[in-house]
Amino acid sequence: MDEKESALCELGEALKADGYRFTTPTPETHRRVNARAGNERARNLRDVFGWSRPFPPDLVPAPMIALLEQAGQLDRGPAGLRSRVRFSTLDERLHVHSAYPTVEADAVFFGPDTYRFASFVGDHARDADCVVDIGCGSGAGGLSYAARAKRVILADISAKALSFARVNTVLAGVAHADVVQSDVLAGIPDPIDVVIANPPYLVDPQARIYRDGGGALGIGLAVRIVRESLARLQPGGRLILYTGTPIIAGRDPFWEAILPAITAAGAAGTYREIDPDVFGEELESPAYADADRLAVVGLVAESRSR
DSSP states (O other): OOHHHHHHHHHHHHHHHTTOOOOOOOHHHHHHHHTSTTOSSOOSHHHHHTSOOOBOTTTSOHHHHHHHHHTTOEEEETTEEEESEEEEEETTEEEEEEOSSOOSTTOOOOSHHHHHHHHHHHHHOOOEEEEEEETOTTSHHHHHHGGGEEEEEEEESOHHHHHHHHHHHHHHTOTTEEEEEOSTTTTOOSOEEEEEEOOOOBOOTTOOTTTBOOSSSSOHHHHHHHHHHHHHEEEEEEEEEEEEEEEBTTBOHHHHHHHHHHHHHTOEEEEEEEESOOOGGGGGSGGGTTOSEEEEEEEEEEOOOO
């Protein structure tokens, strides 16, 4: 790790020692709560490192401010100081990620999808030699699997995501995790027993990495992950994928796109809706003019034993 990442590790440990905890909500909930009267400025560490509110210098211990500055994650403005990172709690672990609002092209997101993804992975996890978390972001999914894997590979194309993942690996105390830059599985030559993934699944005009899934409907990357994972898994290996899809006139275009790949690979498994209606505000986008709703779906596919 470099000096900036080490500073974030120290900051995370200091927050843990202080008893800090925060559950990150959706951006819309975040916006509404921050818009309430009295929430313009931070009053405690949760407001600073969870709700991303500006704060006066005397609110946060000087060593924490120094660590933020050392990490290059401190903004100074007319409203006060502001942290460029948040810390969220999942399964008693702290995870660092981008501050609200996540408007940067390379922002690293953490929110309700992260919690649902980790829960879905936990429901279908099994002991494995090598687990790869594709598009790991903060690394939350792979780190939630770490207790059942001999080796975890946290893979992403984003340098910022990989930096945060390195920090979160240390904060979680997971020594058997590797952080690797990879476009899906292209940068990972190792035999793979389990692939987990929570790819972006929306059409984003700003093309933010964490949000834009590619293609006309936002499902392009998820389809690619299914195809490439089934081609790379060890015999009897497992793909655990959590993503989203528009439902158009009762049809599921993501399922229709991946079914030929699953059939061709001779894979078996399950596919279901986890949440039938998310991000309803996105239906106002031209990309979803014909969609009934946006659904979160989960796929568990096992490659054929040979």
